[in-house]
Amino acid sequence: MFILSLTYLKSNDEADRHMEPHMAWVNEGYAKGWFLASGRKVPRTGGAIFAIGDRTxxxxxxxxxxxxxxxxAAYHITELAVTTTVEGLEILKR
Structure with missing residues (x-):
């Protein structure tokens, strides 16, 4: 599993200008089966995506x-070797 942590390099207004194509990209990641959860950081300094698949x-x-x-935004990708989950989240152990 991967944690994709993104940090804004520009203002929230600038992020908002690119939000629609970014969200289309996010939705495509879900459609491909790579993304499992995503959302904004609080406070709004970026976001995070939980993903599975091949690192490359x-x-x-x-x-x-x-x-x-x-x-x-800039991304930091962290790979996590999940060993234990609650019932229903076994997909994270891939």
């Missing part, structure tokens, strides 16, 4: 995020 594929996909290509 995830890294390439992150590079194509409109937030990345427009310099709105």
């Amino acid at each position: 594929t995830i890294e390439a996909y992150v590079a194509a995020d409109p937030f990345t290509t427009h310099g709105v």
Whole structure:
């Protein structure tokens, strides 16, 4: 599993200008089966996505995020070897 932590490099107003294409990118990640959960950080300084899949594929996909290509946010990708979950979250152990 991967934790994709993004931090805004530009203002929230600038992030809002790119939010629609970013959300289309997020929704495509869900459609591909790679994204499991996502949301904004509180306070709103960026966001986070829980993802599964191949690291090289995830890294390439992150590079194509409109937030990345427009310099709105930078990603930090952390790989987590999940060993224990509550019932129903076994998919995280991939």
